[in-house]
Amino acid sequence: MGLASRPGRSILLAPAPGEQHGFGLVMVDQFFRRAGWETWMNGGADSEALIAMVAERHFGLVGFSIGGETHIEKLAILIADIRRASRNPDVGILVGGALLLQEPMLVKRLGADATARDAEEAILQAEALLALQGRARGSPGLPS
Template sequence: MAGWTINRLAKRQQAPRAMAAASRGAAKGEVLFQADPLTLAELLAIKSAELSAKLAPLGDDERPRLTAPHLVSSNTSQDMQLSRIVELEIIPRLMLMHSTQPLQDRPPLPPLALTTEHVHTLARLAAEGDADSASSYVRALLDAGASQEQVFLDLLAPCARWMGELWEDDRYDFSQVTIGLWRLQRVLHEQGSRFNQVARPDADSHRALLAAVPGAQHTFGVVMAAEFFSRAGWDVECEPKATWADLQTRLTGNWFDMFGLSIATGDSIPHVASAILDMREASANRDVFVMVGGPMAAQLPDLATLCGADAMASEACSAVEAANCGVGARVKRA
């Protein structure tokens, strides 16, 4: 095969002299025959020879003398032939080859374990960095293999608690914590919309009203809980800055299956217990399921009993599970 190609190429290299002779024959009235178009291998070989000639110029006495240059295959015609072969033969074959081979998904990244160092880094970026530092850091962790559930449970929630501890220890002032928590809330909304995994409530979904004790300075936990309830298919109204009167009006004028309240300080518990009694009496759903949570839920195991609530939860996931069980049991009983 190699010898056959070389022989064909040798014949092609004699084409200029043959064409020159043909031109002389044409002047005498002889019939001219057009040479076959060059093959791809021949074109490539000619291009390679031309490149070698450019790299090692010949002397004046060594330059070939071409006669009848208008009949000799020029570089332009060779380029056109090569381009046409690529367009009509090579590209369709490549497309056909790839179309018969199904695309394979990239293997998933190994899970990334989020540590205390990640939490502290995010807190520092949120409180001290620029407006996009926290969001960029979280996106980088997701791209490195962290799951969204990890980001919510093992990063954002612990980060909010850590910033609260820094405030209590006077290592961060009120403005730094406020800015930091606002940026965490921004990350929470950004990731929720990015993955678009919130289940749409249907006719049989439950409705929840989530709020914080009026006057609470930081309400990130309530927003976090609202995100988890929405993702679980609940129809959620989140009112982190509402007053007691606002909450009572909402419960009176609308049907809610669950009312959740985040409690941040222990000195508010007596007032919360009294307010929950008022909310039950004013609620359009007289059998509304009442839950309490927030920072005090992690410190007081009997918080629900102290407040007169039906259940308590210290984390968003457990809050959703407890609400599903509690509301589901009441629906069956009804």
């Protein structure tokens, strides 16, 4: 089975609630596409729209970018809501951005699974999270 056809290799990318930057996410999106992932970008959606998307469609991962401290609590709440609403009970949450470069330990406070310094590392982290999902279900990378 080729990379692009492997189940579970899907990611929804969005900025943290209230964040306006999107250039970094566009670059991350392109790296994931080149690595064979199905990607969805949601640059301006509010929290309710993102929650509806994960409830409607199976995503292996959801990735957020956060640049400023003022959005930490909103993102933590959104991540918890996404985990509750997700069609994928094992959805992985990846976070990145300028704030995480300065404070990588925020991953735990946000309720995320991993962070990455750049797009290449994000793909490696995403693959590792998918592998963990597969082991938890007994079959690598398959949607539940």
